[in-house]
Amino acid sequence: MTARSRTLNVGIVAHVDAGKTSLTERVLFEAGVLDAPGSVDAGDTQTDSMALERQRGITIRSAVVSFDWRSTTVNLIDTPGHSDFIAEVERALAVLDAAVLVVSAVEGVQAQTLVLMRALQRLGLPVVVFVNKVDRTGAEPDRVLGEVASRLSPEAIALGQVTGAGTRAAAYLPFEMGPTELAALRGGVRAATAHPVVFGSAITGAGVHELLDVLATFLPGTGHDVSGEPAGVVFKVERTNGERTVLARVRSGSLRVRDRVAVDGRAAEKVTGLRVFDRGRLVRVDEVPAGRIAAVQGWSSARIGDRFGGGRGGGGAASGGSWAGQFSRPSLETVVDAVRPEDVGAMYAALTELADQDPLIDLRQDDGRREIAVSLYGEVQKEVIAAVLAADYGVEVTFRPTTSICVERVVGSGTACQLIGVAPNPFLATVGLRVEPLPLGAGQQFALEVELGSMPPAFFTAVREGVDATLEEGVHGWAIPDARVVMTHSGYYPRQSHAHATFDKAMSSTAQDFRSLTRLVLAEALTRARTVVCAPVHRFELEIPEDVLGSVLGELARHHAVPLETTLRAGVAVLAGEVPADSVHGVQQRIPHLTRGEGVFTSGLDHYAPTNGPAPTRARAQPDPFAQIGDWSRIQRSWPSG
Structure with a gap:
C-alpha cells in the first residue's frame, strides 16, 4: 500500500432509495477499483454483502470501501437509508471527516433527508449534496435545488447545471470558478457553513467524476500525524466465520501489531492483526497511522462506541465530542420466540452475537419466563433479525407484538x-x-x-x-x-x-x-x-398536499397523534406535533395511501410522558x-x- 499525503473519511447518507449504494458502485468504477459498477436491482453490489440486502435492494449495515483520488486516500462509507437502521448511520458518523448527502432529482428532499442533515449540522460536519437520478423521467434539478436551499440549508451552492434532465442524455456542466471564489468556497465548506451541490446520475455516471474532484478539492482531510500514543474510536464489530473483527478510526498516533492498548479504560489487550481498506480489498499491514480506518483483531472486549488510548482519540465525529445520542435510542421492543423450543439456547447465543455487533439491540433475558426481548427502531428490523438468525444460525423465530420501552x-x-x-x-x-x-x-x-x-x-x-x-x-x-x-x-x-x-x-x-x-x-x-411510569412520545413533522388535510387529521386522531402546529403554503400543509412511540408505525403505513404518495413524515423520540391508568409493568x-x-x-x- 502506497503512502498518501492525506486521508479523507467520507460517509454517503440519504433517504432510502435515493441511490447511495448505486453511487458508491459508480464512484468505485470511476476510481478504477471496479471493472464495472454493480447493480442494486441485480444484487451484485460491492457494499451490500448481506443476503437480505441483495434481496430487498436496501442497505442494512454500513460498509467501508477505499480508493485513491488526486493523492488522497478516500475511505467511503455506504450507510443505510431506512429509518429502522439509523443506529448504523450513527456509528458511521463517529469516524467521518465529511459526508455526501444524496437527494433524488425526482422525489427531492424526503423524510430521512431532513433527519440526516440536522444530525450532520449538529456535528459540524462538512456536507456535499449530490442530486442523483437527473436522467430519470420526472427529474427536476432546479426544483430540487430550491428544496435543498429552503429545507436543508440556505447556503446550498450549485457548482453546475444539468442539460437534458429527465433523459438518458442528461449531462452535468460545471461552472467556471476563479481562484478567489474557489478559496472562499473551500473555507466555507470546511467550516461547514457552505454546502456545494453537484448534479448527476449514479447509473450513467454523469457528474460522478466532478463529485470526486469536489471531494478532493473542498473537503478537509486528515494528515498522517503519527506522534503520540495510538488513540481512536470503535464504530463497528463484525463476525465472519467465527472471527471477531473491530473496525476503528485511528485519530492520533499509529496503531501497530502487538501493541497492547487499553480500550474504554479496561485492561489492555494485544493487537494480534491489522488490516486496512485499500482499493476494494482488506490488506494486512503492520501499522495503521492516524486518519485511517483499521480492522483490528485481538480486541475481544471492545464494543461499539468505545474509545482507546488517549490524546485526540477521546473525541467523536468531527467536533471532537461524544457521538452517542446524535440519534435517539430505540423506543420500542419485542419478545423473540424460537419456532422450535429446542432452539431457545441457540437463539439466545445468536442474539448475543448480534447484540455484540449492534449494542442498541439491548438484549434482555427473563430466566423465569424464558423470554428474550430486543430493542427496535421499527418493524423492518424484525424481518432483518429473523433473516439473519435463519440464514447464519439456522434458527427460525417469530415475534410478539411490538411495545413501547417506558421509563x-x-x-x-x-x-x-x-x-x-x-x-x-x-x-x-x-x-x-x-x-x-x-x-x-x-x-x-x-x-x-x-x-x-x-x-x-x-x-x-x-x-x-x-x-x-x-x-x-x-x-x-x-x-x-x-x-x-x-x-x-x-x-x-x-x-x-x-x-x-x-x-x-x-x-x-x-x-x-x-x-x-x-x-x-x-x-x-x-x-x-415512589416512581411514575412514563411512555415515549415522538415529535413528528408531516408535509402533505393541502387538499388531503382533513382525511390526514382524522387518521392522526385515530393513532392518538396530536398536531400542535399547522402551516399552509402554496398548496402544501406542514404539521408538527406529538405521537406515542407505539403509534408511529401505524401512521407511517397510512400516510402514503392518504396523500397519493406525496406525504413526507419524520419523527424522533422527543420526551417521555406519564401514562394514564394503572402503571404498565415490564417483565424483569x-x-x-x-x-x-x-x-x-x-x-x-x-x-x-x-
Missing part, C-alpha cells in the same frame, strides 16, 4: 437502612441509602455521605453495582434514567477466621453481601420515594428485590445479586 421517574425522596447484625438484615453488611429525583437528562449519580476509608474499596464497588442493577429495573420493571443515590450508612465485619483455619465467610463480610443488600435497601427507598430479567420488601425473614444470604 420510571422518581417522584420524591426516600431513605432506607439495614444495620449489620440487626434483624431482619441477613447479610454481614450495613447499607443506608437515600434516593432523590434529578432533572430530565441529568443521568444517574452516586454519592457518599460516609468516609471513603470506612470500608474496603471493593465493598463500595459492590454497592455501586447493586445500585446500577436496581436502577435498571425500577419499581415497575422499567429503567430509572435520572436519579441520585446517596450512601448514608456503611459497616462491615473484617476478614476473620477461626484459630489455625482459613478465611471463614460466615464471620466476614464479602462483596456479595453488599451487592445483595444494596439492591434490597434501594428497592425499599424507591418504594418510599433479574431477581426482583421489590418482592422481598416487608418479608425480610424469607431472605437468605445466598440471595443472588443479578
